[in-house]
Amino acid sequence: MNERQRPVSILLVDDEPANLAALEVVLAPLGQRLVTAGSGREALRHLLREDFAVIVLDVRMPDMDGFETAELIRSRPASRITPIIFVTAFPEAEHDLERAYRIGAVDVLFKPFVPESLRSKVSVLVDLHQKQRSIAELLAKAQESNRAKSEFLNLAAHELRTPLAVIVGYLSMLADGTFGEVSPELRQAFEILTEKSEELNRIVDDLLTASRLESGVLPRRLVECDLREIARRAVRTARPQAELLSAELHLDVPEQPVMVRADPTYLARIVDNLVTNALAYSQGQPWVRITVRGGEEAVLTVEDHGIGIPREMREQVFERFVRLPSAELSPQPGTGLGLYISRELARRQGGDLQVVDSEPGRGSTLALRLPAAADPANGRQHRRPPWFAGGRG
Ligand SMILES: Nc1ncnc2c1ncn2[C@@H]1O[C@H](COP(=O)(O)OP(=O)(O)OP(=O)(O)O)[C@@H](O)[C@H]1O
Numbered sequence: 001m002n003e004r005q006r007p008v009s010i011l012l013v014d015d016e017p018a019n020l021a022a023l024e025v026v027l028a029p030l031g032q033r034l035v036t037a038g039s040g041r042e043a044l045r046h047l048l049r050e051d052f053a054v055i056v057l058d059v060r061m062p063d064m065d066g067f068e069t070a071e072l073i074r075s076r077p078a079s080r081i082t083p084i085i086f087v088t089a090f091p092e093a094e095h096d097l098e099r100a101y102r103i104g105a106v107d108v109l110f111k112p113f114v115p116e117s118l119r120s121k122v123s124v125l126v127d128l129h130q131k132q133r134s135i136a137e138l139l140a141k142a143q144e145s146n147r148a149k150s151e152f153l154n155l156a157a158h159e160l161r162t163p164l165a166v167i168v169g170y171l172s173m174l175a176d177g178t179f180g181e182v183s184p185e186l187r188q189a190f191e192i193l194t195e196k197s198e199e200l201n202r203i204v205d206d207l208l209t210a211s212r213l214e215s216g217v218l219p220r221r222l223v224e225c226d227l228r229e230i231a232r233r234a235v236r237t238a239r240p241q242a243e244l245l246s247a248e249l250h251l252d253v254p255e256q257p258v259m260v261r262a263d264p265t266y267l268a269r270i271v272d273n274l275v276t277n278a279l280a281y282s283q284g285q286p287w288v289r290i291t292v293r294g295g296e297e298a299v300l301t302v303e304d305h306g307i308g309i310p311r312e313m314r315e316q317v318f319e320r321f322v323r324l325p326s327a328e329l330s331p332q333p334g335t336g337l338g339l340y341i342s343r344e345l346a347r348r349q350g351g352d353l354q355v356v357d358s359e360p361g362r363g364s365t366l367a368l369r370l371p372a373a374a375d376p377a378n379g380r381q382h383r384r385p386p387w388f389a390g391g392r393g
């Protein structure tokens with residue numbers, strides 16, 4: 001059924017049965033569910049059981065009047081923002097108006113009111129409620145499908161790991177000549193197979209890491225390490241790939257150590273991801289520079305002259321499976337998990353990862369920030385930098 005057409009409930013409150021009947025006649029053409037209440041208390045009882053798109057509330061009622069009823073309606077979280085239209089007699093208007101708007105009425109109608117006016121006002125609020133409801137339902141569906149997707153990927157990654165390890169093991173034995181002599185043609189085939197299984201291994205590993213990050217179980221080993229050393233190692237790791245692409249790979253590190261307290265394997269993974277991206281998302285011969293700076297916070301930046309990231313996508317690229325389409329580049333291998341994993345790992349070590357600068361066609365700079373470790377010179381902890389507030393991770 002079309003979401004917009006599913007009827008919503010409207011609550012009509014008046015102590016005069018004749019007035020209630022009149023309201024029902026006026027609003028019946030909207031085709032929604034009309035619920036009537038002869039007193040404030042009865043109205044509150046209905047509100048406990050049901051969610052209303054709008055409440056039409058008479059001001060003058062014995063026992064509990066419309067304003068007191070409205071205040072009680074507002075005090076409940078479930079109906080704090082339910083729109084209320086007050087209906088009041090003209091003589092008391094001035095005073096009523098002021099009080100009604102203070103309570104948060106969306107409108108005040110004077111008796112005798114024009115039926116079309118009430119109907120069109122209620123109709124707008126009904127429409128709004130239906131839209132909010134469909135958005136909430138869409139969100140719930142998206143969250144559910146997201147959860148199902150994560151569960152599936154987690155399962156798939158676990159199931160793929162063992163057979164993949166067996167394949168890699170046999171391949172290496174075949175290549176070694178364990179099962180007989182290997183001709184040059186076969187050797188080349190084994191090399192390709194080995195390379196592809198390594199690629200597959202990386203994907204499975206990323207899927208597993210992502211699912212562990214989500215469920216919160218990822219052990220870490222925090223030690224003091226020099227961020228310059230991490231950067232140097234990343235350059236060594238990227239060298240073969242860079243040479244294949246005839247890329248320029250620059251390293252700019254200070255003379256003094258830049259000590260951070262972190263898990264070196266996580267840091268290596270983050271920086272490798274950043275450098276791999278910088279090389280992959282560049283046209284022609286890529287240019288990449290890794291810079292390390294110390295101080296109150298330690299910062300490692302990876303800068304490229306690649307295709308760039310549009311401003312409105314600077315945050316989205318850190319979401320799982322988000323990959324940007326590119327007209328300039330041929331499709332690059334990848335799953336869209338690299339930056340998600342990298343940012344999560346950075347945050348779990350008290351740091352953060354951001355796109356600090358990027359312009360389509362000109363290049364990007366991503367920065368990994370980490371709290372500096374205790375100062376080795378005087379053994380004192382550096383003051384925490386401002387972005388570290390809030391204790392992430
Ligand atoms: N340096 C960069 N320059 C331009 N675009 C980038 C850069 N880094 C990332 N992107 C864009 O962000 C997307 C997400 O990057 P991410 O590293 O998370 O995933 P991926 O590279 O697609 O796959 P993988 O999971 O294998 O890393 C990329 O697909 C690319 O569109």
Ligand SMILES: [Mg+2]
Pocket residue numbers: 273276277334338339
């Ligand atoms: Mg990547």
